[in-house]
Structure formats: structure tokens, C-alpha cells
Amino acid sequence: MLWSVMLATAILTFWYGVTKLGIVDDLFLPSPGQFWLAVKKLFLYRDFHQDILISVFRVLIAWTISFSIAIPTALVLSKSEKLYRILSPYIDFLRYLPVPVLIPLIILFMGIGESAKISLLFIGTVFQLLLLVYDDLKDIPSEYFDISYTLNFSKWEKVKMELKAIGPNLWNNCRITMGWCWTYLVIAELVASQEGIGYMVKEAQRFSNTPEIYVGIVTMGLIGLFSDLTWKGFYPVVFRYKRAKS
Amino acid sequence: MNSAIQISKLSKFFGDLHVLNEISFAVNLGEIVSILGPSGSGKTTLLRCITGLDQEYSGDITINQIDQTRFLTDNRIAFVTQKYGNFPWLTVEENIKLGLDKRKAISSGYNVEVVRLIQDLGLSGFEKSYPDQLSGGMQQRLAIGRALAQDTEILAMDEPFGALDYQTRQGLQELIKSISHRYGKTILFVTHDIEEAIFISDRIVLITKSPSVIAKEYSVPPQLRLSEELETRFADGFVGLRRQIEKDMRRLAHEDDKTEKNISLENEI
Numbered sequence: 001m002l003w004s005v006m007l008a009t010a011i012l013t014f015w016y017g018v019t020k021l022g023i024v025d026d027l028f029l030p031s032p033g034q035f036w037l038a039v040k041k042l043f044l045y046r047d048f049h050q051d052i053l054i055s056v057f058r059v060l061i062a063w064t065i066s067f068s069i070a071i072p073t074a075l076v077l078s079k080s081e082k083l084y085r086i087l088s089p090y091i092d093f094l095r096y097l098p099v100p101v102l103i104p105l106i107i108l109f110m111g112i113g114e115s116a117k118i119s120l121l122f123i124g125t126v127f128q129l130l131l132l133v134y135d136d137l138k139d140i141p142s143e144y145f146d147i148s149y150t151l152n153f154s155k156w157e158k159v160k161m162e163l164k165a166i167g168p169n170l171w172n173n174c175r176i177t178m179g180w181c182w183t184y185l186v187i188a189e190l191v192a193s194q195e196g197i198g199y200m201v202k203e204a205q206r207f208s209n210t211p212e213i214y215v216g217i218v219t220m221g222l223i224g225l226f227s228d229l230t231w232k233g234f235y236p237v238v239f240r241y242k243r244a245k246s
Numbered sequence: 247m248n249s250a251i252q253i254s255k256l257s258k259f260f261g262d263l264h265v266l267n268e269i270s271f272a273v274n275l276g277e278i279v280s281i282l283g284p285s286g287s288g289k290t291t292l293l294r295c296i297t298g299l300d301q302e303y304s305g306d307i308t309i310n311q312i313d314q315t316r317f318l319t320d321n322r323i324a325f326v327t328q329k330y331g332n333f334p335w336l337t338v339e340e341n342i343k344l345g346l347d348k349r350k351a352i353s354s355g356y357n358v359e360v361v362r363l364i365q366d367l368g369l370s371g372f373e374k375s376y377p378d379q380l381s382g383g384m385q386q387r388l389a390i391g392r393a394l395a396q397d398t399e400i401l402a403m404d405e406p407f408g409a410l411d412y413q414t415r416q417g418l419q420e421l422i423k424s425i426s427h428r429y430g431k432t433i434l435f436v437t438h439d440i441e442e443a444i445f446i447s448d449r450i451v452l453i454t455k456s457p458s459v460i461a462k463e464y465s466v467p468p469q470l471r472l473s474e475e476l477e478t479r480f481a482d483g484f485v486g487l488r489r490q491i492e493k494d495m496r497r498l499a500h501e502d503d504k505t506e507k508n509i510s511l512e513n514e515i
Contacts, residue, residue: 143330146299150325151344151396164335241335241376 030211038211048200052219055185055196058114062121063181067174070126074133075159084134095127099184103191112192117185124184125177132173136166168239175231182224248311250275250400250432251296256305257457258291265291267457268305273449275399278426278433280443280450282491284499288458289436290404296434297323297402310399323434324393326403331389332377338364338388339373345395359395366428367391367421383414387421394425400432407442416476419445440491444470444484452491454498461498464491 012032018024019031026034042048077084099120106123110116144165148158163170189198197216204212236243251273258266265288273279281289294300296307298318307314309323324345332341342360364370367387369380377385386406393401403422407415419442426433437443443450448471450464467483478484 141330143327144333146325146327147331147333149299150297150322150402152322161333164333167335239335241378 027208027210030214034211035214038209038215042200042212042215046200048215048219051195051197051200052223055189055198056223058117058121058188058196059178059181059185062118063125063178065118065122066126066129066177066181070129070133071163071170074130074137075162077130077134078137078162091127091131094123095131099124100187100191103187107192112194116192117188117196120188121181121184125181128180129173129177132177133166133170136169136173137162140165168235168242171231171235171238175228178227178231179224182220182227186220248275249273249308250277250310251434252306252308252311253296254306254308256292256295256303256307258288258295258300258303264457266295266303267459269453269458269460270305271451271460271463273400273432273434276426276430276432277448278422278435278446280435280437280447281453282437282440282443282450283453283458284455284495285438287453287455289438289453292453292458293402293404293434293436297325299325322396322398323400323402324396324398326386326389326393326401326406328405328408331406332385332392334377337374337376338369338380341377341388341392342395345392345397363391363395366425367394381414382410383418386410386418390418390421390425394429394431400434402434402436404436405438406435408437415439415442420476422446440488440495441479444487444491445479447471450491452494452498455502462494 015029016032019026019029030038077087102120102123106116106120110119140162144161145158148161153161185196186198186201189196190202193199193202197220201213201216204210204216249272253272254270256266256269257264269292271279281292283289291300295303296314298314301315309317309321333344336344339360342363346359364373367390369384369387369391372380372384377388380388389406390403407418410418422433422435423446425431433446435443435446437446444466447466449466451460452462452464453459454461464487466487470478470481470483470487
């Protein structure tokens with residue numbers, strides 16, 4: 001913690017120094033004062049919090065839909081080798097498609113409304129999450145299935161056992177894929193949007209308003225950091241047995 | 247005597263590989279029978295077929311005089327594995343309760359039973375611990391406790407002490423014996439350790455390799471069966487039986503080698 005504070009102080013001092021001494025033009029790097037003014041302007045007069053909220057909403061909705069579809073699909077695929085063999089080339093094909101390449105088609109099919117952005121984020125994360133969960137399900141020790149059988153578990157109890165067995169990995173995969181969702185969000189909002197953090201950054205770029213671009217970037221970084229810390233923070237609470245491991 | 251398990255002409259193939267060849271034997275009620283054999287002899291496969299974990303075999307298995315398939319529609323055989331025998335996300339108490347919860351009818355005094363089992367297995371004071379916090383021996387005690395909590399008449403154990411050190415293994419072998427005497431369970435025990443098999447069992451079934459057949463059955467003398475003392479291992483009867491089994495296993499291994507050489511020679515020709 002102390003090192004983090006010291007590093008932050010060093011970065012701020014360096015930033016202040018290079019802008020104060022005119023080493024870097026403020027077109028490329030605004031001073032901390034200009035940055036702070038942009039923050040105040042955006043939050044007080046431009047409803048920037050609305051942009052943040054809509055971006056967070058898009059990520060949460062798209063990621064939740066991805067999660068809700070990826071988990072049951074992975075469970076079904078893990079039970080059928082044949083089905084996996086049939087579907088895996090298609091999943092890989094879609095997984096390797098760069099999300100931006102789909103933008104024209106998504107706009108064509110869905111317009112530029114919320115559904116288009118959420119679809120883009122959904123496509124960007126669902127196939128990745130599906131395969132990560134599938135791999136974790138295939139790695140469950142066979143002994144757990146043997147015990148489940150000899151304990152006469154119902155189908156639902158077996159599914160619960162599988163989800164608990166992959167729980168820690170699933171948690172980490174959720175954290176990672178939510179991060180990916182944020183990276184796709186910028187792409188979605190830069191191209192077809194009327195609100196959101198990405199849209200604000202794009203608008204700032206149009207008018208060469210560098211301080212606001214920096215505010216957008218820092219905001220995204222902070223939200224990402226907060227999201228990551230939340231996932232990590234709850235890990236030992238949700239998986240107490242991992243914390244207890246001697 | 248009533249047989250708890252009756253196996254008749256059990257054969258098993260993995261593709262072209264003939265693993266078990268017409269295995270037949272019976273396990274009587276309350277008896278501890280060890281399936282002994284070298285690595286790769288199909289001991290685990292045989293146990294998996296008996297417990298229903300592998301149902302692709304030919305031959306007949308009856309459990310409590312009921313055809314295995316019919317028996318397994320409503321019942322199960324409690325099973326202890328060599329590793330991953332407990333669910334790591336459940337505490338000691340919760341793992342034991344899992345066994346109790348699966349009983350058709352839970353008798354009154356549910357919590358009393360959990361406490362009694364934990365005490366019997368020497369896990370008192372660790373009720374709220376997670377399996378990963380326990381030593382290897384304690385983890386296996388817990389797995390045995392969960393299996394006992396299921397209260398099935400038959401317990402199947404697949405080399406449960408294979409990954410443990412010699413001293414811990416001896417302690418757990420004593421535990422198995424005392425459990426059998428106290429709870430009156432029929433136990434089917436897979437091992438490759440001759441000493442373990444003699445100490446624990448009432449009877450030993452020796453199987454050979456590729457494909458497995460029953461080479462010999464040994465009855466452990468009554469004075470050795472009843473004793474839970476470690477010193478039993480030095481008794482004349484114990485040492486004599488161990489030598490006999492070792493001799494038989496060496497002879498069988500030699501015959502296996504000769505057969506394998508003949509097969510490879512035939513293939514070369």
C-alpha cells in the first residue's frame with residue numbers, strides 16, 4: 001500500500017514537473033490543473049456521471065447475458081463430446097473474429113441503439129467465457145463425479161457440485177471477461193453512440209480537447225480498477241476454503 | 247452364509263484390451279475382502295464395475311441377492327477413493343452431513359450422529375476445518391467418515407491409503423478393522439500391499455494381469471482377523487501367509503512375463 005501511494009505521488013510530481021516546465025506541450029499532455037478543470041466541467045455542466053452510468057449499465061447487461069448463456073451452454077457441451085466436436089469449430093471461428101469487424105453488420109441488423117452496443121459486447125465475451133468454463137468443467141477431478149454417483153446425487157445436485165468445483169476459476173474468469181467487456185465498450189461507444197464514456201472521448205477528440213480525453217481514459221481505468229478490486233476483494237469471502245488453505 | 251456381493255463370470259474390455267476375464271467370487275455379509283494384485287491388473291476396474299461406476303461389462307453381479315442394476319436404482323455402495331475423496335468447499339462437518347443427508351430416512355439424533363462419527367474418526371476439534379487444512383491421513387479419515395455416514399451395508403475402498411506414509415497407513419488400517427467390527431460393515435478393499443491386505447481382511451482375492459483372472463483366494467486365520475493390534479504383523483501365521491502370497495505373486499509375475507514374451511515373439515514371426 002505504501003509503495004502504491006509513493007508511486008502515485010511520484011507520477012503526479014513527474015506529471016506536474018513536465019507540464020510546468022513546458023517539456024511536453026499541453027496539446028499532448030494537459031497539466032494537473034487543466035485536468036482537474038476538465039473533471040469539474042464534465043461533472044458539473046456536462047452530466048458526465050450519466051455517461052459513466054450508461055457505460056457501466058451496458059457492460060453489466062452485456063456481461064450478465066454472456067454469463068447466463070455461457071454457463072449452461074458450457075455445462076451442456078461438457079456432457080456431450082459429440083456436440084462439442086460439432087460446435088467447437090464454429091465457436092472458435094466466432095471467438096477469433098475481432099469484434100470491431102462486426103460493427104457494420106451489427107449496425108445494419110440492429111441500428112445504433114442500445115441493443116447494438118450490448119450485442120457487440122455480448123459477442124465479444126460470450127464465446128471466450130464459454131470456452132474458459134468448458135475447460136474448467138473438463139478439469140474437474142473424476143473422483144468428484146464418482147463420489148456424487150455413490151452419494152446418489154440428483155442431476156441438479158451434480159450440476160451444483162460441478163459449479164462449486166469450478167467456482168474459484170469461474171470467479172477469476174468472470175473478472176477477466178468483464179475486463180474484456182470494458183475494452184469492447186470503448187470500441188462500441190467510439191463508433192455508434194450518442195452517450196457513454198467512449199462517446200465523450202470521441203467528442204473531445206473532435207474539438208482537440210485533450211484534458212477531457214485524459215479524463216475519459218482515467219475514468220475508464222478507475223472503473224476497471226474498481227471492478228477488478230471488487231472481484232478480488234470478494235474472492236476470499238465467497239471461497240472461504242481457499243483462504244483457509246494451509 | 248448370506249453373500250452381500252456375488253460376482254459371476256465378470257468380463258470387461260476397453261476397446262480391444264481384455265481387462266477382466268470371467269471373474270467370479272462372493273463377499274459374505276460383514277466380511278472384509280481385499281482385492282490384491284499388481285499395478286495394472288484391473289483391481290480398480292473390478293471395483294468400479296461392482297459399485298456401478300462402470301456399467302459396461304458382461305457377467306452377473308448381485309448385491310444383497312438383488313441384481314446389481316435393480317439394486318442401484320434405489321441404493322448405492324459407499325465409496326472411498328485414493329485422492330479427492332472429499333469436497334474441498336465443505337467443512338469436515340458438512341462433508342460428513344453430506345453422507346447423512348443422502349440416507350432415505352434420517353434417524354433422529356442427526357447431530358448426535360455427526361458428533362459420534364467425528365469422534366470415532368479422531369477428527370474432534372476439526373469440525374469447522376476444510377479438507378485442505380487437514381493432513382493426508384485426516385483427509386482419508388474424513389472420506390471414510392462420509393462413507394460411513396451414508397450407512398450403506400457395503401463400503402468400497404480403492405487404495406485409500408496408497409498416497410500416505412507407512413505410519414499413517416498403519417493407523418488407518420487399524421481404523422478400518424475397528425470400523426468393521428464396530429459398525430458390522432461389509433468392506434471391499436482394493437490394494438497392492440500384501441501386508442495391508444492380510445492385516446485388514448478376512449479373505450484375500452489375488453488377481454493376475456492381462457486379462458485379469460482370479461489366481462487364488464486366501465482365508466486369513468481367525469486369530470489374525472480378530473486382532474486389531476499392530477503386533478499381529480509379526481505373528482507366525484501373518485508372516486507365513488505374507489510369504490505364501492509373495493511367492494504366488496512372483497510366480498504369477500514370471501508367468502505373465504513369459505506369456506508377454508511369447509506373444510511378442512509370435513507377433514514378430
